[in-house]
Amino acid sequence: MRTNSPETKKTARELRNDPVLSKEYTKNKIQFQNYYFKLGYQWSKPDLNSIVCRFAVLIQVIRIKREELTESFIEYDTRFLGGNFQIPDSKELLLLIFLNAPLYQVFTTLRKCSKRKEKYYKDRVGQRFEIQIGYE
Secondary structure (H helix, E strand, O other): OOOOOHHHHHHHHHHHHOOOHHHHOOOEEEEEOOOEHHHOOOOOOOOOOOOOOOEEEEEEEEEEEHHHOOHHHHHHHHEEOOEEOOOOOOOEEEEEEEEEHHHOEEEEEEEEOOHHHHHHHHOOOOOEEEEEEOOO
Protein backbone atom coordinates (compact mmCIF):
# COMPACT_ATOMS: atom_id res chain seq x y z
CA MET A 1 0.00 0.00 0.00
CA ARG A 2 1.36 3.42 -0.94
CA THR A 3 1.76 5.94 1.89
CA ASN A 4 -0.23 8.62 0.10
CA SER A 5 -2.92 6.34 -1.30
CA PRO A 6 -6.63 6.96 -0.71
CA GLU A 7 -6.74 3.78 1.42
CA THR A 8 -3.96 5.07 3.70
CA LYS A 9 -5.64 8.44 4.06
CA LYS A 10 -8.96 6.76 4.86
CA THR A 11 -7.30 4.55 7.51
CA ALA A 12 -5.57 7.56 9.08
CA ARG A 13 -8.88 9.46 9.16
CA GLU A 14 -10.62 6.50 10.82
CA LEU A 15 -7.88 6.25 13.46
CA ARG A 16 -8.08 9.99 14.22
CA ASN A 17 -11.84 9.76 14.67
CA ASP A 18 -11.88 6.52 16.64
CA PRO A 19 -12.92 7.41 20.24
CA VAL A 20 -10.51 4.92 21.80
CA LEU A 21 -7.54 4.75 19.46
CA SER A 22 -7.30 8.50 18.96
CA LYS A 23 -6.52 8.88 22.67
CA GLU A 24 -3.29 6.96 22.19
CA TYR A 25 -1.77 9.99 20.49
CA THR A 26 -1.56 13.22 22.43
CA LYS A 27 -0.01 16.25 20.78
CA ASN A 28 0.23 18.23 24.04
CA LYS A 29 3.16 17.27 26.22
CA ILE A 30 4.47 18.58 29.52
CA GLN A 31 7.91 17.69 30.79
CA PHE A 32 9.20 17.16 34.31
CA GLN A 33 12.87 16.67 35.12
CA ASN A 34 12.28 14.30 38.06
CA TYR A 35 9.79 11.84 39.51
CA TYR A 36 7.85 14.20 41.78
CA PHE A 37 5.75 12.97 44.69
CA LYS A 38 2.84 15.09 43.40
CA LEU A 39 2.74 12.88 40.28
CA GLY A 40 2.22 9.72 42.30
CA TYR A 41 5.80 8.67 43.04
CA GLN A 42 5.97 6.87 46.38
CA TRP A 43 9.40 6.30 47.84
CA SER A 44 8.12 3.26 49.74
CA LYS A 45 7.12 1.58 46.43
CA PRO A 46 9.79 2.61 43.92
CA ASP A 47 8.40 0.80 40.88
CA LEU A 48 8.82 3.47 38.22
CA ASN A 49 6.66 1.60 35.70
CA SER A 50 3.41 1.87 37.64
CA ILE A 51 3.60 4.91 39.87
CA VAL A 52 3.24 8.02 37.81
CA CYS A 53 0.20 9.12 35.85
CA ARG A 54 0.97 9.24 32.14
CA PHE A 55 -1.78 11.57 30.95
CA ALA A 56 -3.69 14.44 32.54
CA VAL A 57 -6.11 17.17 31.52
CA LEU A 58 -5.15 20.80 32.04
CA ILE A 59 -8.05 22.31 34.00
CA GLN A 60 -6.78 25.74 35.08
CA VAL A 61 -4.04 28.30 34.36
CA ILE A 62 -3.40 30.99 36.98
CA ARG A 63 -0.89 33.83 36.85
CA ILE A 64 0.58 34.13 40.35
CA LYS A 65 3.27 36.19 42.02
CA ARG A 66 6.18 34.31 43.57
CA GLU A 67 5.63 36.00 46.94
CA GLU A 68 2.00 34.75 47.05
CA LEU A 69 3.14 31.13 47.28
CA THR A 70 3.30 29.64 50.76
CA GLU A 71 6.26 27.57 51.88
CA SER A 72 3.90 24.59 52.31
CA PHE A 73 2.79 24.86 48.68
CA ILE A 74 6.36 25.22 47.45
CA GLU A 75 7.34 22.11 49.42
CA TYR A 76 4.44 20.16 47.89
CA ASP A 77 5.05 21.36 44.34
CA THR A 78 8.83 20.91 44.22
CA ARG A 79 9.44 17.72 46.25
CA PHE A 80 11.04 14.71 44.58
CA LEU A 81 13.03 11.77 45.90
CA GLY A 82 16.36 13.60 45.66
CA GLY A 83 15.23 16.84 47.30
CA ASN A 84 13.39 19.91 46.07
CA PHE A 85 13.46 21.60 42.69
CA GLN A 86 14.40 25.29 42.70
CA ILE A 87 11.46 27.46 41.65
CA PRO A 88 12.34 30.03 38.97
CA ASP A 89 13.20 33.46 40.38
CA SER A 90 10.63 35.10 38.11
CA LYS A 91 8.36 37.61 39.82
CA GLU A 92 5.34 36.08 38.13
CA LEU A 93 4.73 32.40 37.49
CA LEU A 94 2.07 30.31 35.84
CA LEU A 95 0.33 27.85 38.13
CA LEU A 96 -0.97 24.99 36.01
CA ILE A 97 -3.55 22.66 37.53
CA PHE A 98 -3.96 19.21 36.01
CA LEU A 99 -6.48 16.44 36.59
CA ASN A 100 -5.56 12.79 36.28
CA ALA A 101 -9.11 12.09 35.13
CA PRO A 102 -9.58 8.35 35.78
CA LEU A 103 -8.45 8.70 39.40
CA TYR A 104 -9.68 12.26 40.04
CA GLN A 105 -6.25 13.22 41.32
CA VAL A 106 -5.21 16.84 40.95
CA PHE A 107 -1.62 18.05 40.74
CA THR A 108 0.01 21.36 39.97
CA THR A 109 3.14 22.65 38.38
CA LEU A 110 4.76 26.06 38.26
CA ARG A 111 6.22 27.45 35.04
CA LYS A 112 7.96 30.69 34.13
CA CYS A 113 5.43 33.27 33.02
CA SER A 114 5.47 34.96 29.64
CA LYS A 115 2.59 36.19 27.50
CA ARG A 116 3.38 33.51 24.93
CA LYS A 117 3.39 30.68 27.50
CA GLU A 118 0.26 31.96 29.21
CA LYS A 119 -1.62 32.04 25.89
CA TYR A 120 -0.27 28.60 24.94
CA TYR A 121 -1.55 26.99 28.14
CA LYS A 122 -4.84 28.92 28.32
CA ASP A 123 -5.61 27.86 24.75
CA ARG A 124 -5.19 24.24 25.86
CA VAL A 125 -7.38 24.23 28.99
CA GLY A 126 -9.60 21.15 28.82
CA GLN A 127 -7.10 19.28 26.63
CA ARG A 128 -5.15 16.19 27.47
CA PHE A 129 -1.38 16.29 28.02
CA GLU A 130 1.15 13.49 27.96
CA ILE A 131 3.40 13.66 31.00
CA GLN A 132 7.06 13.13 30.14
CA ILE A 133 9.58 12.61 32.92
CA GLY A 134 13.34 12.89 32.67
CA TYR A 135 14.66 11.60 29.37
CA GLU A 136 11.74 9.43 28.30
